Amino acid sequence: MAASRRPTLADVAREVGVSAKTVSRVLNEDGPASAQTREQVLAAVARLGFQPNLMARNIRVGGPDTTVGLVIPDLGNPFFGAVASSIEDTVRDRGLTLLMGSSADDPERERALTATFLARRVSVLMVVPSVGADHSHLKPHRSGGLPVVFLDRPGTGLATDSVVSTNRSGAHDGVAHLIAHGHRRIGFIGDLPTKLYTRRERLAGYREALREAGLPDDRSLVTNAHDQHGASAATAQLLALPDPPTALFAGNNIVALGIVTELARSHRKDVAVVAFDDVALADALEPALTVVAQDPEEIGRTAATAALSRLDGDRSRARTLTVPTRLIVRGSGERPAP
Amino acid sequence: MAASRRPTLADVAREVGVSAKTVSRVLNEDGPASAQTREQVLAAVARLGFQPNLMARNIRVGGPDTTVGLVIPDLGNPFFGAVASSIEDTVRDRGLTLLMGSSADDPERERALTATFLARRVSVLMVVPSVGADHSHLKPHRSGGLPVVFLDRPGTGLATDSVVSTNRSGAHDGVAHLIAHGHRRIGFIGDLPTKLYTRRERLAGYREALREAGLPDDRSLVTNAHDQHGASAATAQLLALPDPPTALFAGNNIVALGIVTELARSHRKDVAVVAFDDVALADALEPALTVVAQDPEEIGRTAATAALSRLDGDRSRARTLTVPTRLIVRGSGERPAP
């Protein structure tokens, strides 16, 4: 039961009585081979359970490995799960395998992950940049031909493709929707840290909408949370203000969970809510949750497609690809202001 | 702007004027090296942006690659996302990187993925087995020392570790809970295909609970769905029966979404519901959703820990590790029968 070495080309060759190269030829359908040897080789391959060593092959061929390195903040977040799923669907047709890791939005972990991926010579690098991360160290790789694509947020210090949602206009539309229903005091609960790109953009959209409507930008109505519980607490806090908001805008899906949960707990049915990013069960709530839906599938597909076209030699300048959001009216955002 | 070759050990060596091996020594803190050369080498490494080629290293060392191959049915399903996240957290400490792919529950895709992983000489293979897949082909690898762990469901044709939830007793408890609240006609909406392990186990738990209570096992109350929409349709269908159920048991998280959504759409507040597997926003529903919660983090951690201990030479016989479920009472399961 000793852990015997995995069989190699040479083992198969010896077994059949041919050269290693002949075996290689048969397996890769490369050069010609007599039906006779082909059969013998295939038989031996099956008998020994030989499987070519992909790493050895790649090192020889010299090209990049058939993998896609993907860094996301949190594998457990449904949004990123959906994005990853879509990426995989897209690159699978090219025979690429996903190499994944989560950064927890920590620049150091992100850097460690990308380093691992680069050491593995991934064909493509796709990253959701962590706050505070600098990407200028990817420059030589990028100009060396490695496609690098930023997801959800733009990177820093590197001109390359990125794919983002229409954060600003989406948030604007969501908030304008609340204003159209008579709300004048609208709370904003956003991501943490506040420097986060999506947070900034969505907040900007929120402010734009307020400004357009001639509403004051009351700082006390803008707050943050970095998880569901925090969002619940922030909700309670906003509603306890002397002059509380009559509507809330959620800066992301996790915040939305917290807001909705807190409103349900405190039986506050009078507060209007619009959330950025859709969540499961949104339409089973009472009232159903109105959202500015992102399109994670499209984000993933767009990013993967861009990366593959770079892989195919597209040398045009770096683009920022924008995936539209869509306001889905379900009820919570249409509650009239008192 | 030519895609210049990535620098190699030899390049660094030439730059400094030493041999490749010396550079290797410095980087791996292997043999001794004078402070002088060490510094020069490190400087050259930084200057050239050299990164050792992990594939080349592995091919030389011969051992398995520092990767974990993970096959799950669907990256977008929050349950599997949470499991994957937990696995990653656990193996990261060992310097292992996640190699992931989704099988869509298709045996052929599963097989293709595992083949890729094996060709990459993963250190560990973790698989959520697809329905109908046979795993006897993994036997030689497993006896060759490769840790193989099945997740969520046991595999077929291979004696190895697997990690599953207490599906049967969990479902039993959930259904018994409904019975305790007076329900005598309880609908079951399960996974598809019906051969799926989790589906069978949970259905068995459902039947056990009925039997214990002396209730008939009415086949017309047992149905299936393979996505959220299907579950909604199945819900409507069950409730349209001449003698409809007064309570529903959801066989998984996706089915739960469908049931809850359909009940909300049709304003049926009188139907009790218990779901297997927790879902986001469960406690924001009205009534909040009572669930038999799985523990995806623990499942992932348990599986990863088992795999790592095998990697460390644990040769004890294959175990089936069971992760307990927990009934979380929130409201929907406590509605009394009419």
Next chain:
DNA sequence: TTGTACGCGTTATCAG
């Protein structure tokens, strides 16, 4: 149709 020589980038071995 098949084999030989060599190289990919790295590390092990053993000599200096």
Next chain:
DNA sequence: CTGATAACGCGTACAA
């Protein structure tokens, strides 16, 4: 302390 040489498993180039 350092270097030359071989080797890992495979593919390319060319010859037989």
